Amino acid sequence: MEHMEGLSVVDCTHCPALVDSRQQIVNGTGPADADLLFVGEAPGANEDDQGEPFVGRSGAVLDDALRDFGLARADVRITNCVRCRPPENRDPSQEELSNCRGYLEAEIDQIDPEVVVTLGKVPSEHLLERSVGVTNEAGSLVEHELGGESRTVLICVHPAATLYDRSQEETFEETIRKAAELAGDGGQSKLGEF
Ligand code: URA
Numbered sequence: 659m660e661h662m663e664g665l666s667v668v669d670c671t672h673c674p675a676l677v678d679s680r681q682q683i684v685n686g687t688g689p690a691d692a693d694l695l696f697v698g699e700a701p702g703a704n705e706d707d708q709g710e711p712f713v714g715r716s717g718a719v720l721d722d723a724l725r726d727f728g729l730a731r732a733d734v735r736i737t738n739c740v741r742c743r744p745p746e747n748r749d750p751s752q753e754e755l756s757n758c759r760g761y762l763e764a765e766i767d768q769i770d771p772e773v774v775v776t777l778g779k780v781p782s783e784h785l786l787e788r789s790v791g792v793t794n795e796a797g798s799l800v801e802h803e804l805g806g807e808s809r810t811v812l813i814c815v816h817p818a819a820t821l822y823d824r825s826q827e828e829t830f831e832e833t834i835r836k837a838a839e840l841a842g843d844g845g846q847s848k849l850g851e852f
Pocket of ligand 1: 705
């Protein structure tokens with residue numbers, strides 16, 4: 659069973675393990691015309707409790723970095739590759755990622771952002787369909803076809819990486835700075851289109 663209303667999945671039972679482990683489906687949050695769409699991996703315990711992506715410690719790291727570069731959380735769209743919390747916070751399986759892919763592509767299509775920012779290895783590899791060394795590639799802008807359209811993707815480390823490894827902090831912040839710059843000017847001019 660699946661059922662989407664606008665940008666929200668209101669009913670889905672494609673992934674049996676996730677149906678068992680979730681309290682609720684965690685949909686994306688933020689304006690429907692956002693310039694920036696941040697894509698994480700999957701909800702954790704806090705997100706599963708509150709029904710919103712990135713509301714735990716990782717979310718605080720993301721919010722702080724956005725604020726440092728002149729953006730509020732409410733200015734951007736935030737979503738995940740998979741909308742239900744995996745048991746014991748394991749990585750989502752390939753099958754779970756592909757079950758949820760249509761919802762993510764529908765969201766990307768409707769938001770039509772200037773830039774899709776991938777937060778960590780799982781969303782970077784899932785969206786770019788190749789292996790990605792996120793630490794080395796963080797800050798790279800890549801054009802990639804998503805849901806039949808060419809999109810600009812900015813690779814970023816996961817905000818939680820900065821909590822485990824301080825050296826990732828600068829990498830994370832520099833990438834968020836770049837995202838904020840790209841959003842600031844409507845994106846186009848900074849993307850070299852004019
Ligand atoms: N990590 C993610 O990838 N997504 C969330 O929503 C929270 C933490």
